[in-house]
Amino acid sequence: MPFDMVFAANGGASLTFDLDFFLRFVFQPSPALLSGLAITIYVAVFAQLAGTILGTLSALAGMSRLRLVRAISGIYVWFFRGTPLLVQMFLVYFGTPYLLGGLDLFPRDVNIGFINLRGAILAGLVALSINEGAYMSEIVRAGILSVDLGQTEAAKSLGMTYGLTMRRIVLPQALRVIIPPLGNEFNNMLKTTSLMSIIAVEELFRVAQAANSATFKAFEAYFGVALYYLALTTIWSAVQGRIERRLGASAGRERQPGLWARMLGLSRSRDGQVGR
Amino acid sequence: MTTIANDILAAIGGVPQTASDVVVEAIDVRKSFGRLQVLKGVSLTVGRAEVVVMIGASGSGKTTFIRCINHLEKIQAGRISVNGHLIGYREANGRLIEDREPNIARQRREIGMVFQRFNLFPHLTALGNVIEAPIRVRGVPEREAIETGRALLARVGLSAKEEAYPAQLSGGQQQRVAIARALAMKPALMLFDEPTSALDPEMIGEVLEVMQELAREGMTMIVVTHEMGFAREVADRVVMMDEGVIIEEGTPEHFFTAPEQERTKAFLSKIL
Ligand SMILES: Nc1ncnc2c1ncn2[C@@H]1O[C@H](COP(=O)(O)OP(=O)(O)OP(=O)(O)O)[C@@H](O)[C@H]1O
Ligand SMILES: [Mg+2]
Numbered sequence: 001m002p003f004d005m006v007f008a009a010n011g012g013a014s015l016t017f018d019l020d021f022f023l024r025f026v027f028q029p030s031p032a033l034l035s036g037l038a039i040t041i042y043v044a045v046f047a048q049l050a051g052t053i054l055g056t057l058s059a060l061a062g063m064s065r066l067r068l069v070r071a072i073s074g075i076y077v078w079f080f081r082g083t084p085l086l087v088q089m090f091l092v093y094f095g096t097p098y099l100l101g102g103l104d105l106f107p108r109d110v111n112i113g114f115i116n117l118r119g120a121i122l123a124g125l126v127a128l129s130i131n132e133g134a135y136m137s138e139i140v141r142a143g144i145l146s147v148d149l150g151q152t153e154a155a156k157s158l159g160m161t162y163g164l165t166m167r168r169i170v171l172p173q174a175l176r177v178i179i180p181p182l183g184n185e186f187n188n189m190l191k192t193t194s195l196m197s198i199i200a201v202e203e204l205f206r207v208a209q210a211a212n213s214a215t216f217k218a219f220e221a222y223f224g225v226a227l228y229y230l231a232l233t234t235i236w237s238a239v240q241g242r243i244e245r246r247l248g249a250s251a252g253r254e255r256q257p258g259l260w261a262r263m264l265g266l267s268r269s270r271d272g273q274v275g276r
Numbered sequence: 277m278t279t280i281a282n283d284i285l286a287a288i289g290g291v292p293q294t295a296s297d298v299v300v301e302a303i304d305v306r307k308s309f310g311r312l313q314v315l316k317g318v319s320l321t322v323g324r325a326e327v328v329v330m331i332g333a334s335g336s337g338k339t340t341f342i343r344c345i346n347h348l349e350k351i352q353a354g355r356i357s358v359n360g361h362l363i364g365y366r367e368a369n370g371r372l373i374e375d376r377e378p379n380i381a382r383q384r385r386e387i388g389m390v391f392q393r394f395n396l397f398p399h400l401t402a403l404g405n406v407i408e409a410p411i412r413v414r415g416v417p418e419r420e421a422i423e424t425g426r427a428l429l430a431r432v433g434l435s436a437k438e439e440a441y442p443a444q445l446s447g448g449q450q451q452r453v454a455i456a457r458a459l460a461m462k463p464a465l466m467l468f469d470e471p472t473s474a475l476d477p478e479m480i481g482e483v484l485e486v487m488q489e490l491a492r493e494g495m496t497m498i499v500v501t502h503e504m505g506f507a508r509e510v511a512d513r514v515v516m517m518d519e520g521v522i523i524e525e526g527t528p529e530h531f532f533t534a535p536e537q538e539r540t541k542a543f544l545s546k547i548l
Binding site: 148150151153154155156157158159160161162164168169172173 | 346348377378381382383384385387388389391393395396397398399408409412413414454457458461
């Protein structure tokens with residue numbers, strides 16, 4: 001094939017790039033790759049959802065009047081931001097069943113209502129959610145603190161309870177500050193799901209690994225799957241940009257950077273953002 | 277021009293009923309922030325339909341005192357009752373114990389508060405601001421709350437601004453929405469903390485006019501303000517605060533013609 005020859009012509013060492021294989025891998029995805037894609041997407045979505053809920057609860061707990069409640073939130077954030085996600089994933093998948101006396105927490109098939117999951121996926125989902133909750137806790141906290149105290153006082157003076165004040169007045173306003181870093185968290189999450197491959201979850205990356213060991217076409221498989229991740233994060237960046245522009249417009253604020261500026265890192269860095 | 281109706285309270289079914297003739301009774305209220313004692317024994321009684329204007333130098337404790345009345349601040353000693361109910365605390369074996377949060381929230385329904393910086397909810401429209409608490413707190417059906425809210429906004433001269441967000445309103449308009457928002461809860465008492473001091477001069481009049489109208493219609497009010505024209509025309513009683521105590525009180529005439537305390541004279545000479 002002419003394409004191969006271009007590479008092979010490079011000195012003595014022969015580079016081989018099987019374009020055919022690559023194009024088929026990417027554009028005629030196998031059922032395994034499609035199912036991997038589906039797992040990656042839904043684990044990312046649900047882990048982000050659960051992490052956001054956990055993070056909100058943790059942020060509220062962190063501002064509680066009760067010292068014990070504050071301490072629990074503090075230790076949670078400290079531990080899960082201070083240890084590798086990879087270790088946490090092993091801890092959840094292999095560690096907790098052992099801790100519970102060999103209880104099969106994550107069996108091959110888990111049935112939650114009408115949903116049927118592989119146990120490993122559930123374990124990955126749990127670990128990602130708990131980890132994400134610790135990061136979201138800081139983000140939500142910054143969001144809540146960004147809301148003027150006068151808002152809480154006005155709500156209280158109208159007879160609103162704490163819960164009502166948070167739900168109807170403070171959190172909706174905190175959203176403006178929470179959403180940009182939340183979007184970045186989800187961008188990370190789409191990629192971080194690949195760590196589940198090491199507990200044998202057949203998400204995108206694991207499928208690429210399998211393709212590699214079956215064909216030894218490492219570059220084609222890994223580059224192919226990289227493009228899949230790139231497509232996911234690019235689509236998400238576009239969605240995120242839309243959401244933020246709408247949010248910015250309703251607040252009459254400056255325009256958010258466009259898709260390209262954002263992806264090429266031309267946008268100014270925002271505060272309140274937590275790196276990993 | 278802004279037209280303020282002369283039947284504002286009709287929008288909420290007339291002057292809210294109060295259980296007792298004494299609406300506010302504060303006895304020997306003491307309050308500290310850490311080491312700093314800000315209120316050093318403040319006693320004040322406000323009768324039904326009475327308008328009390330509080331004056332005093334910056335830092336004398338006026339804001340702190342009216343925030344204690346709806347328990348936005350805890351107090352360390354003394355007691356405050358509104359409509360005969362102890363605010364923020366309940367009595368057990370002769371001791372005062374801080375009440376539970378839902379009970380405090382319930383007591384605050386009866387007490388409207390208007391802030392210096394308006395504190396409107398920026399994510400809600402003018403009407404949204406006014407109907408939020410009646411619907412969520414009092415459980416008023418939405419249609420009824422909207423009807424009342426529209427009537428209130430119309431009477432404070434804002435019927436054209438129902439759908440505007442706070443950022444789209446002038447300061448004077450925002451403060452009138454804030455007053456309507458407080459009134460929508462049908463409070464027995466309205467607290468105003470320097471409601472015009474964040475306003476441009478040309479907008480002060482429209483807000484004072486609304487307050488004057490409320491006073492005329494029989495609302496019970498405590499107003500912290502340095503608008504002495506308002507005090508002269510509207511106040512039943514003026515109270516002078518100084519370093520955490522009330523050093524003088526009397527009719528507006530008394531303050532304008534024959535203030536007794538040197539501190540009062542000095543203060544008045546500065547603001548008049
Ligand atoms: N949250 C707080 N923490 C600590 N000190 C406070 C707090 N709020 C008020 N103070 C102090 O309490 C004192 C009284 O303040 P307050 O706001 O009641 O005065 P004021 O009479 O309303 O003054 P102004 O006319 O400036 O509004 C001041 O010395 C102020 O610094
Ligand atoms: Mg003040």
